[in-house]
Amino acid sequence: MDIAMEQRPTATRTAPLRTGEAYLRAIADDGRRVFIDGELVKDVTRHPAFREGARSIARLYDMAADPANRERLTFPSPADGAPVLRAYQIPRNHADLRAKRLAAESWAEATFGLMGRTPDHVAGFFCGYAAKPSVFAAGGQGYADNVVRFYEHLRDSHLYASYAIVPPQIDRSKPAHQQSDPSLYAGVVREKDGGIVLAGAQQLATGGVLSDYLYLSCIHPLQPGDENQAIGVAIPMNAPGLKLYSRRGFAAKAENSFDYPLTSRFDETDSLVVLNDVFVPWENVFIYRDTRICFDQWWKTPSHLYGNLQAQARYATKLRFLLGLAKRMNEMTGHDRNPPVMVQMGELASLATIVDSMVHAQEVMAQVEEDGVLWPSRATLYSVMALQSEINPRMIDIVREITGAGMITLPSSERDFSNPEIAADMERFFSTPGHAARGKVALMKLAWDFIGTEFGNRHQQYEKFYGGASFLVKMNVFRNYDFNRATQLVDQALDLPPVAAG
Ligand SMILES: Cc1cc2nc3c(=O)[nH]c(=O)nc-3n(C[C@H](O)[C@H](O)[C@H](O)COP(=O)(O)OP(=O)(O)OC[C@H]3O[C@@H](n4cnc5c(N)ncnc54)[C@H](O)[C@@H]3O)c2cc1C
Known part of the structure; x- marks a missing residue:
């Protein structure tokens, strides 16, 4: 398989900072298939279970777009110097890392720390991937190029990615390939012209309903035989065949914001992700059937x-x-x-x-x-x-x-x-x-x-x-x-010269 042919042109221009309204417009009625209480949700920005959560995210985008917060919440894109979310900065020194933390704190304060998977969370993972593409290049240079390009796309278009990286809790006593059906856990089922086809399920996409993209991968150690599950791919939330099964929508049950001041505003919701033959073009594939790289992405990158x-x-x-x-x-x-x-x-x-x-x-x-x-x-x-x-x-x-x-x-x-x-x-x-x-x-x-x-x-x-x-x-x-430093102390104590008697 040659993935080099499938690449998108390199991102060269940064989009204007995204406003809350632009974010809401982007996720409204875009064809994503979210199910709750037995029904398909037509527009998550209007449904009572998701509407206020989406507005809380929109407020974060408005904060970042406000020129008064330019220094705190954005940094100049390496592509062209235009401001992009600070969350996408790859820190080169302590001041950069501090700036990232301060930006995260500002968004956390706006949500009282009650929304965990705001757009700055998975952004951090992609910063780590783009900082160390050699881990992905172990599977072929094309995969490393893809992950860097996708990071730049998220960064320069101010996008919001969520992730599902844990297999569903069906039978934890057996690896993926020994489950009653080997495609129960999310994985590749076949290759097709221009990409791969995925099926199965993965937990638990917090904020998935509200995001632009899902990063699908696996953080559980995989075993020989589990290669189909050893993938890392980005999927737009409205990709055909992708379904999100939301847990109970607390906000929809909250009668009013006086009695439920937090539920009514900050329920980011958690969803089981189900893939019914979802096509992923090669350009959005970063890890392909490689258990070692799937593991290393978490621990050998930042x-x-x-x-x-x-x-x-x-x-x-x-x-x-x-x-x-x-x-x-x-x-x-x-x-x-x-x-x-x-x-x-x-x-x-x-x-x-x-x-x-x-x-x-x-x-x-x-x-x-x-x-x-x-x-x-x-x-x-x-x-x-x-x-x-x-x-x-x-x-x-x-x-x-x-x-x-x-x-x-x-x-x-x-x-x-x-x-x-x-x-x-x-x-x-x-x-x-x-x-x-x-x-x-x-x-x-x-x-x-x-x-x-x-x-x-x-x-x-x-x-x-x-x-x-x-x-x-x-x-x-x-x-x-x-532990070396700790055991050296013990060795030093054992090597102390004898104390003279008396
Ligand atoms: C509210 C919420 C939001 C989440 N959001 C996300 C998200 O956005 N994206 C995402 O990918 N995941 C998310 N997760 C999923 C999370 O990553 C998993 O729940 C977590 O990894 C634990 O896996 P599990 O639930 O399958 O538990 P299991 O792996 O089944 O483990 C359950 C318990 O079994 C015991 N146990 C199992 N194996 C061992 C062992 N070898 N040794 C000792 N004890 C053991 C432990 O007590 C453990 O706590 C979320 C989870 C929750 C609850």
Whole structure:
């Protein structure tokens, strides 16, 4: 197979920065096949399950297009100097990496850290691929050229990619090729003129419904025999045969934004991706039937580091928001100066500071490894990710502890304030000194939406698994910790000269 013939012309011109409106126009009614509650969604920008999530993404694009944020959220495209999303910058030095982190923080603040797969997440992976195309060239130079060109296309057109890189949880006891049907897990089923045909399913495209492109690959280690699944390809979300089966749409069930302030705005949704004979032209194929390259793309390029540096900047922002929620609730309940509560708040603040500081440490300890590109510190990144599945539930539990029934003893809905028969009681029993009832209830509902609603609980699952199961992340720390330096200390202790007796 000769992939060189199929290449697109090199991108030479950068598109004007994308506005929110342009983004919404691009994904509206474009033929993508998204299914929810048994129905095909005609236009995700109008459907109640996806509309507000799409608008939240649109606001991020508007922020980046605002000249006031030019320095913070964009950088000059190497193609022609026109501004493009900072998320697509390949960091050459510490200042570049810091600038990427600050951009990620700005978008995370705009969504309170509650949207994980904003356009800057998978952008980080493609920066990592373009920084180290030699990994892809091991399969043929054409694949390396394709991945660099596709990165440039995403960068210079300000596009939003999501990804599905985990096989569906059908039977984890067997590799892909030994499943009851060898095309259950997403993979190539045949070659066709100009490209390949894919079938099967892959989990779990968070934000897939809202994105322009899906990156389909596999992060699970594949075995000999699994070559059909060892691919890395980009697919436009409206490609014929591509289907997204969304989980329950929380936003569609949220009655109003007073009772569900977060659900109603920030549900990015998660979807199982199903491929029914999806054609992918060679130009969008970066890895083809190669288990080694499929594995190396994550660990021998800085892709996983850049993507997860963004994820950690987002998570640190989300924890800051959680601390703010807890503090405000304590002020409302009169516990703010209660010493045991102060101790618990101190523990919360310690955990949030550890996460925040580890983001900075990844940056400070980053090193130029190869090709003049800066790689964030692996041991630092994976250490904090490995402990996240313990830190996060601990923090949520502390907030539950200090809040008592505060997030539950609330009017059933906003409508209770409008019934004249009970309005006075609402004010009398739901207010707190210095705060009218409506303000206090709004705060408590905000906290409950963060912690206790279906949206809040999905977030706890997300923080546990977005970077893979924690046993896998701990293996990453094991692979990257400097055990030599540690054991040298032990050797030195064993070599200490004897202490003279007496
Ligand atoms: C809300 C949410 C959003 C997500 N978004 C995305 C996304 O955008 N893109 C994407 O590709 N994926 C995404 N994921 C998927 C995520 O990558 C996977 O859920 C994750 O990799 C874990 O895989 P799994 O769910 O199949 O669990 P499994 O691999 O089946 O593991 C489940 C549990 O089994 C146990 N276990 C299994 N094997 C072992 C072992 N060898 N040793 C010890 N214990 C073991 C562990 O307790 C593990 O936690 C998301 C997941 C969630 C929950």
